[in-house]
Each structure stands twice: as C-alpha cells, then as structure tokens.
Amino acid sequence: MPREYTVVTPEPVTAVDGARAAAEIDPYLGLGKLWNGGGLQIATDDGLVLAIVRSTYVEDPADASVLLGVDVEAGSWLTEAYAPGTDPVSDAVVQALVRNTGGRVVVEAVPGGPRPATAAPVTAAPATTDEGARS
Template sequence: MSAEWVILSGQHVDAVAVLSGAAEVDPDIGVRQLWDGDALQLVDAGGVVLLTLFQSRRLESTVDAERLLGRPLPRPLPEGDERLWWTEIHAAAQPPFRGTAEQIVRNTADAAGGTAVSRAAAGH
C-alpha cells in the first residue's frame, strides 16, 4: 500500500532536490532509476522502497492543478507565473516507513522550492 503525494513547484523537481531531501533524513538511502529515467525510486538500507517519484509534468495553469487535486490549491503557491510543475509520488504508507517517506517528500518539496500536498486529503 502506498500514500499518494504531489509536489507543486515553480521548477522541475530534479534529482538534486530529491537527493538533498533524502540525505537530510538518511544519508544511506539508495536511488534507482526506473523506466529510462521517467521515475526515481528511493530505498532504505534494507531494500525497502520508501517512495517512487515520477517525472515532473508542466501544467498550463493553477486551474489544471486544482482539477487534478479535486480541491483548491494550498497557499502560498510557489513563486512564478500561473504555470506549475506537478510531480507525483507514491510513498510507503505502512509504519515505520511512512514517517520517513513523508519527511523525504516534504524535504524534496522544500529543496525544489515547492509545496507537498497529500492526495489522501482529497479522498483519493
């Protein structure tokens, strides 16, 4: 089972943001590239998949993001124009991995200058 998250950011969430977000939590977290770079998977030292981040997609407007989320966007939004980058994440939802995965998501969003949003809050 996984928890669904989204990072909304003014820029593409790159590997540097992901690695810096993960390193703050645990410097021993490993990274695997999936589907020719369309996704990154973070695993703990025991090989447990903590989260899978999919390639960021550019949205034309905040209205598109609200439609996808099914609710108004959190405020404040990342700085920039109306267009946002949308990065989907599937994170471990079971204890004790859930807390680690959620912290990595939040740290990655901060490193990318964005906001982490749980999709569960929208009933997904």
C-alpha cells in the same frame, strides 16, 4: 495504506533534488533510476521508501486547482511521488523535497480523495544527525 503525494513547484523537480532530500533525512537511503530516467526510487535495505516520477508542466492551472483542491499558479510544475505506506521516512523525504524546491504538497491516501497537507511552502528546519533513520 499506500500514499500518493503531488508536489507543486515553480520549477521541475530533478533527480538531484530527490537525492538531496533523501540524504537530508538518512544518508544511507539507496537511490535507483526508474523507467529509463523517468523517475527516482528511494529505498532502504527493507524496501521502497518513495518513488518520485518526472515533473509535468501545468498547462491548465484552473483544472489542476480543481483536481488537487489547492490553488495552482500558472507556470507551475507537478511531480508525483508514491510511498507503499504511511512511513514517517517517506513523509520526511517529501517534506525535505518541498522545502528545498520552494513547493507545497498535496497528500492522498489511496483510496480516498486528496487532502491538502500544506497550503504554503514548508518552513520546517532541516533534519540533523540521523532523524528519521530506520532501526
């Protein structure tokens, strides 16, 4: 089932942030630009792992909090990411992105309602060697 992630961060997520997160999980993941620079595609030879869309500034934190089901602070940025399924590599890249940007993530399995995946910044240790690499 496709999965949608919304990453809440204090600053906008950049393509460099996405590339760094992907490289932490698997240095052989490929990167591509989406929509004239409006996003980043992360893929293996087998297909798409994750698409990360350009960040949006939160104009109304109360509205964003209601929509996401978690508190969203004023001055935050929202970044959407999409995975074609529940691949652990997609999850690992998002968790690395969250860890590196000081953010948190809300995960929605499409269709369905949002469910908080982490209510606080992730504190997982960085990936080592080839953890999360596909065979």
